[in-house]
Amino acid sequence: MTNLLDASSSGLQTAARILREGGLVAFGTETVYGLGGDATQPKTVARIFEAKNRPRFNPLISHFADAQAAFTQVVANPLAHKLADTFWPGPLTLILPRAPHSTVSDLAADGLPTLAVRVPKGETVQALLKLVQRPIAAPSANRSGRISPSDAAHVLEELDGRIDAVLDSGPCQVGVESTVLDISNPERPTLLRPGGITLEALQAVCGTIFMPETEVDAAPASPGRLLSHYAPHLPVRLNATDVAPDEALLAFGNTQPSEAAISWNLSESGNLEEAAARLFTGLRTLDKQGQSHHLRGIAVQPIPQHGLGLAIQDRLNRAAAPRPALPPEDLPA
Structure with a gap:
């Protein structure tokens, strides 16, 4: 305990x-x-x-x-x-x-x-x-x-x-x-x-900040660099402009598709600081509710690529990456 x-x-x-x-x-x-x-x-x-x-x-x-x-x-x-x-x-x-x-x-x-x-x-x-x-x-x-x-x-x-x-x-x-x-x-x-x-x-x-030329999924030189990371159990679909009836929606801003069975808005006002603070709770909530409603995935609306939007998109990219095999105790029930 x-x-x-x-x-x-x-x-x-x-x-x-x-x-x-x-x-x-x-x-x-x-x-x-x-x-x-x-x-x-x-x-x-x-x-x-x-x-x-x-x-x-x-x-x-x-x-x-x-x-x-x-x-x-x-x-x-x-x-x-x-x-x-x-x-x-x-x-x-x-x-x-x-x-x-x-x-x-x-x-x-x-x-x-x-x-x-x-x-x-x-x-x-x-x-x-x-x-x-x-x-x-x-x-x-x-x-x-x-x-x-x-x-x-x-x-x-x-x-x-x-x-x-x-x-x-x-x-x-x-x-x-x-x-x-x-x-x-x-x-x-x-x-x-x-x-x-x-x-x-x-x-x-x-001044100038360099970016790594490639991502790695073998032996990272830094924490948080695994390609598949921050992943819910449900598959994640990025840059969604529509949502299927059997998908949950991770929304951003004041316009969103109306078909979503379940939705979580990171920030209705489009505030990236608010969106970053709500990201992991939103993914966790949609994953849990989506599984209970037998949905097949989570659709994510586009995120602006400036300021904290880069960090949010990085986490979403890793959440959507192909997953390695999970240990038995980590498999969804």
């Missing part, structure tokens, strides 16, 4: 003790709920992979209370300091060379010469990280490849009985994961994953 903790002083102290002792605690950030474990303890990191059914070739982000703590684990260049001053705490993950004295386990870094580090925003997560005073590896708190959780109830739906505790800090404000920027070569900053910090905001600091 997983213990549900509130964000009181007592709850924070309990969560910090569990983490220091090698346990697993899910906690809310400004992006989504993360499944946290001490990144310096290989056995704990292995438990994260086991709880999530996560491929072991997918590296993890290490979370810290501040930039000073994060930069003890990596070799931080001047661009890293500039980005940290601008965006931390906040939804930006930086990929940097691992420091020779880094205490983060090889398993958390997937044996790579680089490390993913981030300083999350939020009163509760900041208080927790300051209490623990260790790097905390924390992928999204869901079964691998499934829809990321944006509140504590979502975590319990997926991981109850598989982890030690959930620290409930309420719904997440941003609703999509952090932006991942590789600056291990500061002359070529590369956007590996769109997220809560927009491309336009990064360009204002970095």
Whole structure:
């Protein structure tokens, strides 16, 4: 049974003790709920992979209370300091060379010469990280490849009985994961994953931002790069301008097809921030209701490709990608 903790002083102290002792605690950030474990303890990191059914070739982000703590684990260049001053705490993950004295386990870094580090925003997560005073590896708190959780109830739906505790800090404000920027070569900053910090905001600091030439589905150099990810059980159809009677509809804006049996509007006003915050809850709701109504899929209306629209579209592309075979316990009932 997983213990549900509130964000009181007592709850924070309990969560910090569990983490220091090698346990697993899910906690809310400004992006989504993360499944946290001490990144310096290989056995704990292995438990994260086991709880999530996560491929072991997918590296993890290490979370810290501040930039000073994060930069003890990596070799931080001047661009890293500039980005940290601008965006931390906040939804930006930086990929940097691992420091020779880094205490983060090889398993958390997937044996790579680089490390993913981030300083999350939020009163509760900041208080927790300051209490623990260790790097905390924390992928999204869901079964691998499934829809990321944006509140504590979502975590319990997926991981109850598989982890030690959930620290409930309420719904997440941003609703999509952090932006991942590789600056291990500061002359070529590369956007590996769109997220809560927009491309336009990064360009204002970095100038030119490079994009990977191809996606990979083998051994990602960064978290969140698997082709099939964030996937509901029902198949997802993108850029839909109509909807079949046996499809649920993930809508955006104030015009939508009227034939949908079930619909969820990300933002009737067309606000991309609202849409990002509601994305994973919408996918989860339509998936659950669609299965109960024996629908065959989820149709998604087009999303504007600017600002947070890039991050939303990235998650939808991965949700719609061909899925690998699921473990038996992850198959829909």
